[in-house]
Amino acid sequence: MxxxxxxxxxxxxxxFAPAHASGHFTGMPIDAADGYMHFSTASQLSETLRLHFAGQSGLLLLAVKTVDLGDKLVWEPSRGGELFPHLYGGPLDIADILWEEQISVAADGSCHLPAGVK
Structure with a gap:
């Protein structure tokens, strides 16, 4: 891969709001419960949004360079055995976020993704 x-x-x-003041992001409640931060690749995003965020507004999409995460980034099987990126070993530094964009997900799970998603 x-x-x-x-x-x-x-x-x-x-x-995400407290992260701007603290300089790091600890993740969503599911991340704390699972012991790592969940991420998706560009090709996985639409399905993740459909399955877990349908009908939600007030969302942010954060883009992070994989090279900046080093060995804290682990690729593990998840949905259908597909490898998903998981961040272990603490919070995400704000400096590692390349950009953030507000998004909303329709009730049917569809979402217009920002042009920067690649």
Missing amino acids: STPELIYKITTTAV
């Missing part, structure tokens, strides 16, 4: 340049984190604006 070729490692993509960017991976993506979906969060709510409310959960």
